[in-house]
Amino acid sequence: MISMIEFTDITAWIHSLLLSVLTPTWTYIVELALSGVTALVVLLVCVIIMVYMERKVAGFMQLRWGPNRVGPYGIFQVIADVIKLLLKESFSPNRADKVMFNIAPALALCVSLMALAPISWAPGLTMWDTNIGILFITAISSMGVIGILMAGWSSNNKYSLIGAMRSGAQIVSYELSAGLSIITAVALAGTLSTNGIIQSQADGWWILKGQIPAIIAFLIYVIASTAECNRAPFDLAEAESELTAGYHTEYAGMQFGIFYLNEYINMAIVSIIASTLFLGGWMPFHLPFDYPVVQTFNHIMDFIPTWMWFFGKMFLIIFFMMWFRWTFPRLRIDQLLKLEWKYLLPISIVNLLFAAVIIVLHWHL
Amino acid sequence: MTKKELKQYLEVTYPNMEVKETFNFPLLLVNKEDVIPVLTKLKDASETRFNFLFCETAVDRNPNFEVIYHLTSTYYHHDLEVKVILEDRENPIIDSVYGLWEAADLYEDEIYDMFGIRFKGHPNLRRIMLTDEWNGFPLRKDYQDDKIISL
Amino acid sequence: MENQPTPSPTELRTEEFVVNIGPQHPATHGVLRIEATLDGETVKNILPHLGYIHRGIEKMTESMPYKQSIYLTSRMDYLSAHINNHACSLAIENALGIEIPARAKAIRIIMDELQRLTSHELWWGSCAMDIGAVTPFFLGFRDRERILEIFEANTGNRLTMHYIVPGGVMRDVLPTFVSDVKELLKKIKGYRHEYDQLITGNFIFQHRTQGIGYLSKEQAISLACSGPVARASGVSCDVRKHYPYDGYEKLDFKEVIDYGCDNWARYLVHMEEMTQSIHIIEQLLDNFPTGDFRTKIKGIIKLPEGEYYQRVETARGELGVYIVADGSNKPYRMKFRTPSFSNLGAVKPTTVGLKIADLMANMSTIDLVVPDIDR
Numbered sequence: 001m002i003s004m005i006e007f008t009d010i011t012a013w014i015h016s017l018l019l020s021v022l023t024p025t026w027t028y029i030v031e032l033a034l035s036g037v038t039a040l041v042v043l044l045v046c047v048i049i050m051v052y053m054e055r056k057v058a059g060f061m062q063l064r065w066g067p068n069r070v071g072p073y074g075i076f077q078v079i080a081d082v083i084k085l086l087l088k089e090s091f092s093p094n095r096a097d098k099v100m101f102n103i104a105p106a107l108a109l110c111v112s113l114m115a116l117a118p119i120s121w122a123p124g125l126t127m128w129d130t131n132i133g134i135l136f137i138t139a140i141s142s143m144g145v146i147g148i149l150m151a152g153w154s155s156n157n158k159y160s161l162i163g164a165m166r167s168g169a170q171i172v173s174y175e176l177s178a179g180l181s182i183i184t185a186v187a188l189a190g191t192l193s194t195n196g197i198i199q200s201q202a203d204g205w206w207i208l209k210g211q212i213p214a215i216i217a218f219l220i221y222v223i224a225s226t227a228e229c230n231r232a233p234f235d236l237a238e239a240e241s242e243l244t245a246g247y248h249t250e251y252a253g254m255q256f257g258i259f260y261l262n263e264y265i266n267m268a269i270v271s272i273i274a275s276t277l278f279l280g281g282w283m284p285f286h287l288p289f290d291y292p293v294v295q296t297f298n299h300i301m302d303f304i305p306t307w308m309w310f311f312g313k314m315f316l317i318i319f320f321m322m323w324f325r326w327t328f329p330r331l332r333i334d335q336l337l338k339l340e341w342k343y344l345l346p347i348s349i350v351n352l353l354f355a356a357v358i359i360v361l362h363w364h365l
Numbered sequence: 366m367t368k369k370e371l372k373q374y375l376e377v378t379y380p381n382m383e384v385k386e387t388f389n390f391p392l393l394l395v396n397k398e399d400v401i402p403v404l405t406k407l408k409d410a411s412e413t414r415f416n417f418l419f420c421e422t423a424v425d426r427n428p429n430f431e432v433i434y435h436l437t438s439t440y441y442h443h444d445l446e447v448k449v450i451l452e453d454r455e456n457p458i459i460d461s462v463y464g465l466w467e468a469a470d471l472y473e474d475e476i477y478d479m480f481g482i483r484f485k486g487h488p489n490l491r492r493i494m495l496t497d498e499w500n501g502f503p504l505r506k507d508y509q510d511d512k513i514i515s516l
Numbered sequence: 517m518e519n520q521p522t523p524s525p526t527e528l529r530t531e532e533f534v535v536n537i538g539p540q541h542p543a544t545h546g547v548l549r550i551e552a553t554l555d556g557e558t559v560k561n562i563l564p565h566l567g568y569i570h571r572g573i574e575k576m577t578e579s580m581p582y583k584q585s586i587y588l589t590s591r592m593d594y595l596s597a598h599i600n601n602h603a604c605s606l607a608i609e610n611a612l613g614i615e616i617p618a619r620a621k622a623i624r625i626i627m628d629e630l631q632r633l634t635s636h637e638l639w640w641g642s643c644a645m646d647i648g649a650v651t652p653f654f655l656g657f658r659d660r661e662r663i664l665e666i667f668e669a670n671t672g673n674r675l676t677m678h679y680i681v682p683g684g685v686m687r688d689v690l691p692t693f694v695s696d697v698k699e700l701l702k703k704i705k706g707y708r709h710e711y712d713q714l715i716t717g718n719f720i721f722q723h724r725t726q727g728i729g730y731l732s733k734e735q736a737i738s739l740a741c742s743g744p745v746a747r748a749s750g751v752s753c754d755v756r757k758h759y760p761y762d763g764y765e766k767l768d769f770k771e772v773i774d775y776g777c778d779n780w781a782r783y784l785v786h787m788e789e790m791t792q793s794i795h796i797i798e799q800l801l802d803n804f805p806t807g808d809f810r811t812k813i814k815g816i817i818k819l820p821e822g823e824y825y826q827r828v829e830t831a832r833g834e835l836g837v838y839i840v841a842d843g844s845n846k847p848y849r850m851k852f853r854t855p856s857f858s859n860l861g862a863v864k865p866t867t868v869g870l871k872i873a874d875l876m877a878n879m880s881t882i883d884l885v886v887p888d889i890d891r
Contacts, residue, residue, distance in 0.1 A: 062654035158535045162557070162872070232648060233720060241543045241646045242876050327714065329721045330648020332873040333557050387823040388611060417753075419740050420825075420853040424840050435825065435836070435853075439737055439751055442758045446823070468740035471861050479574075494567035494890060503575050504849075 007306075008124035035127045039116050046311075047264040051078045053315070054322050061326045088253035093156055096250065100154035105251065105258035108147025112265045115140045119272055120194040122282050122306045133194040134186055137273060138179055141228065144266065145171040148230075148237060151259070152247040163246025166333055167237030171228055173340040178224035180348035181217035184355045185277035188214060194276055201280035204287060211363065213355035218278040220348055225270035226321050227336070229263060233328035236336060271317035272310075279313045282306035366412070366443045374412060375445075379403070390435070390446040397449055401460050404447065407436065408465055414438045415445055418462065421472035423480045427506045428454045430482055434462070451482065461487035479504035530555055535872075539568045543646050543876040546886030550863070550875075557871045562864040570890040577850040582608055582817040583682065585850060589837075590676035592854060593888035595635040596830040598627045601680040606761055607826035607837045608682040611819045618805040620684030621762045626697065626800050627679060628828075629793040630667070633704070634660045635831030636790045639883050643783065644715050646880035647724050652715050659707055662700055669696070682817060684810030694804050701794050708790075716787065725779035729866040729878040732777060739865070740858040743833020744789065745882050748774045748781035755829035769796050782881040816845050832856055832883055856888035 014034070018027040052067070052075060059066025067074030092101045118133030120126045130136065145168055152164020186192055189200040200206075206214045227234035238246035248259045275281055284301040287294045331339065366374060372391040375384045382403075383394040395403050407415045415436035424431045430451040437444045451457040461484035463469045473484045474493035481502035484490055492499060501508050538549040547568035553561040573592065577585040589600035602624055609616060641656025664674045670689045671679040679686050690696070715721050731741070736749040746753045754771040756764040772788040774781040819841035827836040833855030842848040859882050866878045 058650075062651050063658055064654065158533065162535075162554075166557075235648070236873075239648070239873070241648060242873055244542060326651050328649060329644060329715070329718060329724060330873070331720055332724060332871055334871065335720075335723060387825070389823075389825045392823075417737055417740060419742070419834065419858075420836050420838060420851070422838060422851045422853075424849045433838075435838070439753065446825075466740065467735070467738045468858055468861055471857060475857075489563075493565070494570040496567075503572060 007122040011124060032127075039119075039121075039127060040113070042121075043113075043116065043265060043268060046268050046314075047261060048078045049315075050264045050267065050318060051081075053318070054325075057319065057322045058326050061323075082257065085254050085257035090251075090253035090255045093250045096156040097154035100150050101250075102255070104147050104151035104154060105255045105262070107150065108144060108262045109258050109265070111140060111143045111147060112262050112269065115269050118194050119269075120198055120276065120281055121310060126195055129193070129195055131191070131193045131196070134182060134192045134197070134273075134277075137269075138175075138182060141266075141269070142171070142175050144228075144262075147262075148247050151251070155247070155250040157250050159243040159245075160247050160249045163237045163239065163243045163249070166239075167230060167247060169333070170230070170234065170236060170336060173337055174224040174227040174234075174344075177220050177340060177344040177348040178228060180345070180352055181221040181224065182273070182277060184213055184217035184348075184352050187352070187355055187359055189277075194281070197276060198281035198283050201283050202286065205278065205280040205283070205285070207278045208287075211355075211358055213351050213358060214278060216347065216351045217355070218274065220344055220351070221274055221277070222317065222320065224340075224344060225274065226324060227340075229266045229270055229321070231263070231267065231321055232325040233330050234336060235325075235330060236333055239330060241330075267318055267321060268314065271314045271321070274317050275310070275313035279317075280309075281313075282310040284309055366441060368443075371413075371443055371445065378410075387446055390444045392446045392448060394448050394450070397451060397459055400449055401462070401465075404434065404436075404462055404465055407445070407447070413443075413445075414440045416440070418466040418468050418472075421462070421469060421476065423476045423482055423504075425480060425504065425506045426450075428452075430454070430457050430480060432459055432476070432482065457482045458485055459483075460485050461490075463487055478502070481505065532560055537875070543879060544886065545642060545880075545884070548884065548886045548889065550879075552872070552875065554872065557873075559867050559870055559872060559875055562867055562875070564860055564863065566860075566890050568890065569887050571887075573891045574850055574852065577847055579846065581845045582819065582847060585847065586681065587678050589852070590678055591887060592852060592891055593830055593832060593835070593856065593885050594675055595638060595885055596631055596832065596835075597676045597678075598624075598631040598680060599828055599830040600835060601678060602628055602762075603826055603828040603830075603835050603837045605680050605682045606828065607824050607839055608817060608819065610826060611822075611824045611839070611841070612682075612813070612817070614683060614811060614813060616684050616762075616811055617808040618763075619807045620809050620811075622800045622805050623685050623689055623809065624680055624762055625764065625767075626797050627667075627671075627677075627685075629796050630663050630697070632793045632831045633790055634663045636786050636793075637663075639786060639831075639880075640711060640715070643786075643877075643880040643883075644721070646876045647721060649715065649718075649721070652711070655707070655710060655714065659704055662703060666693075666696055666700060681810070683813040684808070686810075688809040694801050697797060698801055701797060705794065711787070716783075722780065724873075724877055725783055725881070727778050727780075728870065728874050729779040729782075729881060730777050731862055731866050735865055736777075736862070739861040741833070741862050742858065743829070743831070743855050743883075744772075744782055744785040745833065745859050745862055747772055748785045749777045750775040753834065755827050755834050759827060761826075761828060767796050767799055779877055779881040782883075786881075786883075818843060818845050819847070827853075830855055832885065832888065833859060852891055854888045854891060856884050856886075857891075860884060860889055 018030055056066040067077035070076040070080045092098050115137045117128040118130055118136050148167045149164045152160040185206055188206050189197040191197060207218050230237045248256055251259060284304055286298045368391055372384055372386060375391060375393055385392040407413050415438050417437045417439050418434060419437055420435035422433050432449045434447040451459060461473055473487050474491055476482050477490050478492045478494050479502055532553050532555050535552050535554055536549055537552055538544040539547040549565040551563040551565060552559055573588045576588060586601055586604040589604050590597035592600055637656045637660045641653035644652035667677060668674050670693060671677045731749050733750045736746045736751050742753050750773060752771060752773055757771045769792045772785050772792060774785050821841055821843040824839040825836060827834050835855055836853030838851040839847050840849040862882050863879055867875045
């Protein structure tokens with residue numbers, strides 16, 4: 001259909017190349033390692049872009065320049081910061097639980113990275129194309145709180161402890177409505193596989209053809225996932241003006257850097273999932289109508305490469321999360337839980353029922 | 366009431382006490398034992414209604430201490446200065462007015478910290494500015510410190 | 517507590533624990549330590565510990581001539597430096613019976629009100645920051661910067677001005693002063709809708725402040741609160757209205773009183789006071805007096821023996837200067853009744869029973885400046 005180099009061709013070429021020199025088992029192992037490293041590198045580049053973007057967005061909103069000293073337009077500022085963090089000493093406070101203290105950031109990071117496995121980056125470019133991809137991501141992402149709780153508990157600091165407890169209550173609560181909105185999209189698509197969900201949006205994204213339930217589910221997912229990432233206005237676990245830095249008050253150097261990295265990786269994952277479920281992942285923008293004009297339009301959209309769609313959507317949602325952060329004041333803990341249990345959760349449940357009715361009656365396009 | 370009226374009123378109401386005036390306010394000199402009854406009456410009497418203790422401080426008139434209460438009324442907006450003279454320099458003690466005005470909590474802590482005047486009935490008298498181990502009371506005129514540098 | 521049975525180890529129970537908020541903490545805006553007893557997130561008790569920036573200003577004044585003492589007052593409430601200088605200068609002038617020229621009075625009031633604007637703008641930004649929004653801080657600083665530029669041009673300093681001296685002001689304002697301030701006020705008025713869009717109308721901000729930090733009128737009076745804190749609880753305590761000085765009695769302005777008693781009321785009082793300050797300045801600019809900016813006074817000031825009390829309205833409330841003079845050129849005792857010191861007492865009654873986040877919100881709307889507390 002489209003005469004462009006697709007990622008499928010590249011992966012197939014690598015596969016055949018490896019097969020020609022190695023046994024099938026070793027080919028499999030090497031491919032796993034390769035894909036892992038590639039995903040990590042891509043993600044780290046994304047994080048660098050996100051950190052830079054966050055600073056520039058914040059600067060733009062706060063009438064200042066943001067980074068503009070290191071490199072042209074300050075683009076190397078993030079790299080300079082990482083080097084600084086790497087050179088700093090990582091020490092643990094006196095009477096802290098040293099083992100737990102040192103494991104916590106690594107655990108938090110591992111959990112976030114595990115969620116990358118089933119993500120469909122482009123047609124045919126999935127590390128682990130399983131039929132329960134979304135379920136796996138939901139299961140893994142709920143483990144992220146363990147790292148935060150460990151960090152808060154082991155720091156031997158009351159601010160850290162309060163921050164960790166807040167984070168626990170918050171993430172456990174918001175997982176519910178995030179999960180329910182994911183189920184709404186899954187029910188519409190009829191599959192749990194990330195690839196399958198994206199394929200089901202070939203004629204139009206779920207947010208367009210999924211009627212009102214899909215829009216509500218998308219909004220709730222964005223809100224709930226902002227809370228799951230501990231981003232403002234739900235940054236109670238950090239709450240700079242209250243708890244100085246929350247659960248990572250005592251961390252320094254690259255251990256702090258890992259928590260920082262973790263926050264951005266979580267943001268990236270969350271926005272990738274949101275775009276996969278509701279905005280069609282790497283799928284180009286298609287309108288679900290059968291007129292010649294629309295078909296031409298859909299065809300033109302196909303010429304924009306899939307990776308551009310994928311990262312475009314991801315950064316759009318990330319931009320929204322940054323926009324929230326730099327405009328809203330923080331909620332209080334009881335207001336935060338009230339918002340979840342009294343508003344988002346009932347709405348999600350009703351919304352799911354509503355979506356089920358639409359699916360049963362085949363009202364979705 | 367104006368300053369003059371207030372002064373006349375005080376002279377009539379408290380005949381056994383000395384009524385003077387400072388540059389700004391009428392001044393009532395109260396005995397150490399009468400502080401609470403007099404201030405309670407000033408606070409509650411319908412003519413005065415001094416319900417706002419805007420300043421409580423002390424002055425070291427070596428060897429005496431003066432504890433000074435500046436009162437105003439949010440009803441009439443007239444002011445009064447009440448002065449108590451403490452003659453015991455070694456162990457100055459006076460009744461706390463915390464029961465009348467909660468503001469006295471911090472004021473009296475500060476006076477205790479700076480002058481060493483103790484307040485009987487204060488809920489939590491502590492050295493609020495300086496450390497607990499601080500030697501002496503800085504705003505006393507005979508306070509000695511090697512680190513003081515005269516400019 | 518004693519007659520309750522001790523809970524068995526398996527029974528679910530909570531314990532109180534103490535968190536020291538400060539002396540270095542982002543929300544205290546200075547070196548104030550608050551010993552907070554918490555039960556989970558709920559604040560059970562508050563005990564402020566002061567003295568981390570206690571410089572003994574009252575002791576220092578006793579060894580300094582009157583004129584020099586004024587310089588120390590700028591360091592108390594550094595956000596109301598002009599007004600602090602004003603209070604001291606007024607006390608000395610009134611004691612000596614010096615009449616100052618009309619132009620000096622006008623300059624003083626304009627500077628006071630500009631100072632109030634800077635202080636409230638900074639307060640607005642930091643209040644929003646304590647509640648979790650960072651962006652307003654920069655907007656507040658942007659507008660404050662414009663006013664500081666005027667201070668810098670006319671007085672030579674930005675934070676601790678020492679511009680108002682006994683007898684008038686230190687030096688005359690620039691010839692462009694009136695047009696500069698007019699330009700500035702136009703700008704500030706234009707920015708005001710941004711404040712409302714970003715914070716006043718924000719749903720989360722309203723929920724974080726409305727009904728939180730209740731300080732009843734009786735309590736505000738009992739705690740000797742003043743300034744916006746007391747006025748938000750319905751206490752009429754504006755010194756500019758009740759004990760006018762330097763020509764405030766001739767100006768048309770409203771004493772801003774709100775009966776809400778909560779953080780939201782305090783927020784609204786601050787915002788409305790900014791409008792009133794602009795209104796006051798505009799009246800003075802329209803017929804800005806000409807003439808001398810200072811009356812000559814003697815080089816060495818000697819106050820007659822006696823006691824003098826002078827109060828002014830700073831951005832935070834009533835500042836009282838109590839001077840005990842013994843006839844020499846140095847005060848026998850100088851006491852500063854600072855607004856933040858009394859307002860500090862309001863933190864406990866407003867906060868106990870609420871959450872930690874509310875403690876920060878209350879502290880920021882009560883608007884504490886720590887050097888003003890410690891002196």
